[in-house]
Amino acid sequence: MKKVIGLLTAVGLMASPQVLAGTVTVSGSTSVAHVMEVLAENYQNVSNKNVEVQSTGSSAGIRAAKDGTSMIGMSSRNVKQSELSSDTKEIVIARDGIAAAVNNANPVKNLTQEQISKIYRGEIKNWSEVGGESRPIVVVTRENGSGTRGAFEEIMKLQRTINGHKVTAIIPTAQVGNGNGMIKTIVANNPYAIGYISLGSVDDSLRAIDVDGVAATDDNIAAGDYQIARPFIVLMDKNAPSTAQDFIEYIMSADGQGIVASEGYIRVQ
């Protein structure tokens, strides 16, 4: 019986939320977490307050902000009204492009939105159909529910309706990776792969291709020329503790937006 009581106490302790007063808890989109971690680190240096960032995915972040398990939720896709309570504020902290990325060894430099869409639907199966070598295309996608995937499907019109539900039109035999990092690893190791990742995550290991002749750069996104872009949103309850509101103010300040820009995303202020 003692064991049981001990167990219940332990469970109770773990379940009590926000044990550390003064700590700002942030959770949600893996894409946003990328820049949020840097923001948190800098904020801790200037303010001496603790920020905990967890990357759990956009849907989980939205849920966490709504039910209060995190003070701040992060989303890399547009939030549906049904997912929010009336007390939740949405703040766009940055914008991000989604880069269609291929292996460095791939000679294809440019694709149209229609070609990318057809590749993901499985209608174009070979690189030779879009000006590359005669090799099969290895389509790589993010998992169901990922904010990046949601935004990509929305922009590229990769959606269809079954039984009244909007579902993906991406070919089911596409390889699936969870997180920007895994897509990067797969594409960087496979010369015939195409994937899509947050533009801020693109590095030397792979190459972002031009879409409709426009390069995936910050300037082109800010000017609206590069079409595959989405907002980075944070969600916060109107009654959130002042520590959380201070952190958001820091993100929207010149310092915070400077970090956003230096991490490869597009500032909003």
Next chain:
Amino acid sequence: MVGVISVATIGWFVFQEGLPAFKEAGIVNLVLGREWLPPALYGIFPMIVSTLISTAGAVVIGVPIAILTAVFLAELAPKWLADIVRPAVELLAGIPSVVYGFFGLVIIVPAIETLFNIPAGNTILAGIIVLAIMILPTVITISETSLRALPPVYKEGALALGASHIYSIFKVLVPAARSGIFTGVALGIARAIGETMAIIMVMGNAPAMPGSILEPARTLTANIAMEMSYATGIHSSALYSTGIVLLVFIVLLNASLLYLNRTRSY
């Protein structure tokens, strides 16, 4: 006591969370459906098939190697060699699965690409190879222990009757240690069914029905791990139902082990 409570709590929790999906989609559509398209269709049949194929493949490759290694360690190897091999096998058990996954991703996946000349090596075959290596330590250790636990009279009797060393090992000792070896194999199968991280990294995770072992596929555990963080509502419940199916698999496995070990013929 704590063990029983844990199993009961986990079972109750998984069933409670998973039932809405069974109600919404219907048990047949869920278990035998071929299309995984949340939030419209929740068919996990391709994943059940992938799980069974990858586990069976791992057992076919891994178990013979493991049993022969166990026999070698228990009966044939000189002491100095066994003292090198045994710690190596034990070390294999301690390597985290993400390391196996990474090894598979950089060594096995490209090797399959070149060997079979296919565009992507993230296939069931890669999963089978990684799983086969991962179940080795479990099966080897338990089989060796049960071989060593046999009373020495078995071997002495066989040798005294004129059987050769090898003959007595495979006709007397291995059958006598059968229940221990079965237990080892069952735990190996359980590990292969339950493995998640390494599989996510090497198998490609496509939720479609695989046409051959050279195509990507998603196992039941990978399905849960990949989509849990993003899932809401029925989608999340459908992942718990995936967990129910897994639980049923493990129960069946343990039941068949009990059955096999009860009906010993000697």
